[in-house]
Amino acid sequence: MIQTLSKERAQSLFYVGGILLLFLFLALGFQTALDLSSQKSLYDSSVDHELSANVILGKTLWDKNNCSGCHTLLGEGSYFGSELDTVFSRYQGHREAIKDSIRFIDTYGIRERRVMPRFKFTESELDAIVDFLRYASEINIKHWPTPIKG
Amino acid sequence: MSLKYKSQTVAKPYFIAALLLFAVQIAFGLISGLQYVRGDFLFPNLPFDVSHMVHTNSLIMLLFLTFMGSAYYMVSEETETELVAPWLAWIIFWLFLATALATLAGYVALPYAKLAELTKNDLFPTMGRKYLEQPTIAKLSFIVLMIISVLQLFITAWRGRKTGINTIMLIGLASTTVVFALAFYNPNNLVLSKFYRWWVVHLWIRCTWELMAAAMLAFLLIRITGVHRNIIEKWLYLISAAVLVSGLIGVGQHYYWIGAPDYWYWWGSVFSALEPVPMFMMTVFAFNMLNLRNYEHPNKAALLWTIGSTVVTFLGAGIGGFIHTLAPINYYTHGTQITVAHSHMLFYGTYIMLSLAMISYAVPTLYGHKAKNERAQVVEMWSFWLMTVAMTFITLFLATTGVLQVYLQRYTDNPQPFMVVQERIALFYWMRELAGLALAIGFVIYLASFFVTANQHKKHKPHH
Numbered sequence: 242m243i244q245t246l247s248k249e250r251a252q253s254l255f256y257v258g259g260i261l262l263l264f265l266f267l268a269l270g271f272q273t274a275l276d277l278s279s280q281k282s283l284y285d286s287s288v289d290h291e292l293s294a295n296v297i298l299g300k301t302l303w304d305k306n307n308c309s310g311c312h313t314l315l316g317e318g319s320y321f322g323s324e325l326d327t328v329f330s331r332y333q334g335h336r337e338a339i340k341d342s343i344r345f346i347d348t349y350g351i352r353e354r355r356v357m358p359r360f361k362f363t364e365s366e367l368d369a370i371v372d373f374l375r376y377a378s379e380i381n382i383k384h385w386p387t388p389i390k391g
Numbered sequence: 392m393s394l395k396y397k398s399q400t401v402a403k404p405y406f407i408a409a410l411l412l413f414a415v416q417i418a419f420g421l422i423s424g425l426q427y428v429r430g431d432f433l434f435p436n437l438p439f440d441v442s443h444m445v446h447t448n449s450l451i452m453l454l455f456l457t458f459m460g461s462a463y464y465m466v467s468e469e470t471e472t473e474l475v476a477p478w479l480a481w482i483i484f485w486l487f488l489a490t491a492l493a494t495l496a497g498y499v500a501l502p503y504a505k506l507a508e509l510t511k512n513d514l515f516p517t518m519g520r521k522y523l524e525q526p527t528i529a530k531l532s533f534i535v536l537m538i539i540s541v542l543q544l545f546i547t548a549w550r551g552r553k554t555g556i557n558t559i560m561l562i563g564l565a566s567t568t569v570v571f572a573l574a575f576y577n578p579n580n581l582v583l584s585k586f587y588r589w590w591v592v593h594l595w596i597r598c599t600w601e602l603m604a605a606a607m608l609a610f611l612l613i614r615i616t617g618v619h620r621n622i623i624e625k626w627l628y629l630i631s632a633a634v635l636v637s638g639l640i641g642v643g644q645h646y647y648w649i650g651a652p653d654y655w656y657w658w659g660s661v662f663s664a665l666e667p668v669p670m671f672m673m674t675v676f677a678f679n680m681l682n683l684r685n686y687e688h689p690n691k692a693a694l695l696w697t698i699g700s701t702v703v704t705f706l707g708a709g710i711g712g713f714i715h716t717l718a719p720i721n722y723y724t725h726g727t728q729i730t731v732a733h734s735h736m737l738f739y740g741t742y743i744m745l746s747l748a749m750i751s752y753a754v755p756t757l758y759g760h761k762a763k764n765e766r767a768q769v770v771e772m773w774s775f776w777l778m779t780v781a782m783t784f785i786t787l788f789l790a791t792t793g794v795l796q797v798y799l800q801r802y803t804d805n806p807q808p809f810m811v812v813q814e815r816i817a818l819f820y821w822m823r824e825l826a827g828l829a830l831a832i833g834f835v836i837y838l839a840s841f842f843v844t845a846n847q848h849k850k851h852k853p854h855h
Contacts, residue, residue, distance in 0.1 A: 243629070248621050251628035252555065259635040266639040269658060270590070276652045277583055297579045304519025304577070305512065307503040310440025315649045316726025317585055318521060321427070321439045323809040324726065355430030355810075358438050358502075377581055385648040385722060390806045 292376065299373020302366055311357070314377050316385070321355060327390075329371075329378035339374065340367045393756040396467045398474035403757045404484045405460025406750045410838065412453035413743070415495065417831050419446040424827050427813075427820045441498050444524050448498070450738060451522060452491040455533070455567075457746040458603050459483070459540055462564055464753050465610050466544050470551035479543055483536045490532040494525050516577055520584070522592050523574045530574055537568040555624035556606050556613075559631050563602035570594045582650035589645045596737070597638035597666060604704075604745050605630045608673060611697045611752055617685035626676045630669050637665035644716045648725050656718045663716040667709030670701075670741075677701040690755065690762035692771040692840075696748035699779060703744055707736025707786065723801055729793035736786040744779070747837070754841070764845035771840035777833035784826035792819045 303309070309318030312325045332338045344367070346357040362370065394400070423442040426432050433442070467474045474480065497506045503519075510526035512518045517527045525533070541564050548557045574591050578584050609627040613620060643659025677698050688694065711733045715724040724730070751771065755763050763771065799812045807815075 243625070246625065246629075248555070248625040248628065251625045251632070255628040255632040255635070258632045262636050262639045266642070269640065269643075269654075273586065273646075273651055273655070274583065277580065277586070277650075292579055300579055300581065300584075301516060304516060305504050305507045307440050307444070307519050307524065309519065309521055310444055310503070310524075311438075313726050314581065315585060317645075317649065318726075319440065319443055320726070320728060320731060321443070353429055353431060355426070355439070355813075356434050358435055358440075360504075380582060380650040382648045382650050383653075385725065386801050390800055390808045 293372065295369045295372040296376045298366070298369035299371070299376070302362070302370055303373060306360060315380065315382055322357060325374060326377050326380075326382070327386075329375045331390075334375075336368075336371050339371050343367060343370065393759065393761045395471075396473050398467055398477040398480075399464050399753075400757055401474065401477050401480035401484070402460040402464035402753060404481070404488075405456045405463065406754055406757075408484070408488050409453040409456040409460065409746060410750065412449045412456065412491065414834065414838075416446055416449040416453065417827075417834055419443075419449065421824070421827050421831060422446075424820070424824045428817050428824070437499065440503070444498055445495055447522055448524060449491075449495060452494075454600070454742050454746065455537070456487065456491075457749065458564060458567070458600070459487075459537070461603070461607050461610075461746075461749045461753075462540070462544055462560055464749075465560060465607070466548055466557055469554045469557045469610070470548050472547065472551035475543055475547045475550070479539065483540050486532065487536050490529050490536075494529045497526065498524075515575065517575055520574075520577065520588050523588065527575070530571070534568060534571050537564070537571070541565045541568055554620070555627055556610050559602050559609075559627055560606035563599050563606060567595060567599040567603070570599055585649045586646065586651060589642050593642045593645060594639070597641055598634060600742060601634045601638065601669065602631055604741055605634065605669070605673065607745055607749055608677065608697065608701065611693065611748055612677065612680045614752065615688045615690065615694050615697065616680045616683065617688075618680045618683045622683070623680065626672070626680075630672045630676065633665075633669035633672055637662055637668055641666050644721070647718045647721055660717045664713060666716070667705065667713050670705045670709035674701040674705045688762070690752055690768070692763065692768040692775070693748055693752035695772055695775050696744055696751050699775060700740060700744035700748055703736065703740030703779065703782075707733070707740040711736050711786070723797045724793065727793050727796045727800075728789055729797065732786050732789035732793050735782065735789060739779075739782045763840065764843070766846055767840050767843035770836060770843050774833050774837035774840060777836060778830050781826050781830035781833055785823050785830065788819045788823040788826060792816045792823075795819070 303314075308325075311319050311322035313320065314324075314326050316324075316326070328339060332342075343357075343360065343362065346359060419442050422433065422437065423439055423446055426434075426439045426442060430439075463474060463480055497509075501509065503524075506526060507513075507518050510518075510528050512527055515527045517530060518524055523530070541561065544561055544564070548561060570591055573587060576587050578587070605627055609623050612618065613623050639662075640658050641663035643655040644663035646655035646659055678701075681694075681698065715721055715729050715733065755761065762768065795816045796812050799807050799815060800809060
């Protein structure tokens with residue numbers, strides 16, 4: 242089959258195929274962007290559509306401290322520390338417990354275990370992080386993963 | 392002299408710096424690998440997120456350096472003319488390397504949040520996303536330098552013979568730069584942020600870099616086998632078409648569980664299942680051209696890297712990716728060590744091996760030889776086998792941790808928490824670390840092969 246095909250034919254196949262698929266890709270991408278900016282497809286109906294200032298601050302802190310350098314959210318990031326998309330449900334929505342787990346990490350100095358660096362967050366920053374983690378836990382990811390064990 | 396155009400020598404610093412960064416990547420890979428089992432190793436001076444970030448970022452930087460170096464080397468030879476303004480390539484090189492080293496040094500020397508403040512990340516926040524952790528200003532520097540480099544190469548290519556290899560290589564380099572610019576878009580909406588991050592990372596790995604890999608493969612095969620350009624470039628266009636047809640919408644393989652709409656199950660599964668096709672074509676292409684070869688090229692080591700790269704690409708990136716790309720399977724494997732296993736074989740097989748093939752082919756010519764002397768080539772071929780077998784074991788041990796993690800943490804009736812599982816699978820992390828050491832030794836041997844001299848006792852005709 243390939244013997245009978247000319248180089249020019251292959252060349253047009255590349256350009257035509259590439260451009261067609263590029264348009265299809267962009268169309269799908271923008272359709273998704275539209276879908277995601279409408280409330281229903283993104284969150285469970287119980288959650289407010291607008292992101293609060295605290296959630297946005299939480300996302301900023303998450304990025305700025307390279308949290309995804311160890312943890313995953315929605316299954317993405319690094320696989321060194323525990324998975325955090327389910328942390329809000331694992332802690333049964335107990336905000337203080339989540340804040341404590343950030344505050345008091347590495348207090349005991351146990352050897353050879355994976356340790357989290359100590360961050361100097363203010364009280365309001367800790368609240369923002371918890372709000373952000375709550376927001377992440379409420380994104381509708383179709384009940385992935387099955388067991389809530391991060 | 393084997394070098395056809397004097398300005399091709401600008402590729403030399405790019406290749407040397409790429410090898411240096413590969414050494415950095417391996418060293419920091421060993422550190423983060425050890426931290427998986429000795430969690431407080433080097434803590435708190437070098438926490439895992441930093442060592443791992445240096446490991447992945449040095450990879451991306453070294454690949455950009457080889458892509459640009461290869462483009463400089465290939466384009467003037469393909470165009471049959473000297474590069475326009477070769478001094479520009481030197482300036483781009485030093486600025487690129489300075490940005491890369493400053494970025495890596497910043498990671499190691501400063502807490503990440505400090506680095507973000509120091510580089511004014513608040514003005515335009517792009518930091519903190521996997522593979523795209525570079526400070527905004529460093530990203531800007533890389534992109535501007537790449538744009539200048541692409542323009543310089545396009546102008547050069549315009550002035551002489553037009554070839555398919557040039558076309559695909561430059562489309563690949565230009566689109567890599569365009570896609571990189573999307574890294575500046577980091578919306579607050581977590582789903583959208585993840586959605587568009589893949590437009591950079593996935594499109595690099597499965598589209599734009601792969602086009603360059605195909606062009607580099609075609610360039611090497613023409614030189615090594617002497618098969619007619621028409622046949623080689625026909626394959627190149629077919630492979631490139633298959634790359635775009637499968638790879639673009641294949642991005643959907645990352646969209647199953649991040650809150651994107653349901654239709655991505657189908658788009659992602661169907662198109663990413665096609666992603667092994669261009670890789671299989673590369674393998675068939677390489678073996679076919681080898682069979683059709685018109686002469687025996689003296690650079691056996693470069694040939695070994697070239698052919699080996701296509702095989703490992705197909706097995707590691709193609710088959711290895713297909714195993715966990717379908718949505719029902721990915722439901723269990725998403726965000727586990729299965730991904731880690733796959734990405735090691737993918738980056739090594741496709742991009743590192745092909746980079747080493749290009750370096751192995753080009754560097755002797757940059758020093759006025761057609762190939763390394765035979766003893767040096769034997770040493771280099773040993774390094775090929777040691778590194779490739781070591782990476783195969785790294786992948787197999789990581790895949791074992793992945794399967795166990797999926798089972799213990801998600802699949803079984805009695806799932807265990809993440810950290811409990813991590814401790815139970817530690818044995819295989821230790822084995823991975825040993826295989827990593829073997830890889831490091833292999834790379835030292837690779838570097839040493841450049842300094843092996845010909846046997847003085849045998850009267851040896853130098854390949855001039």
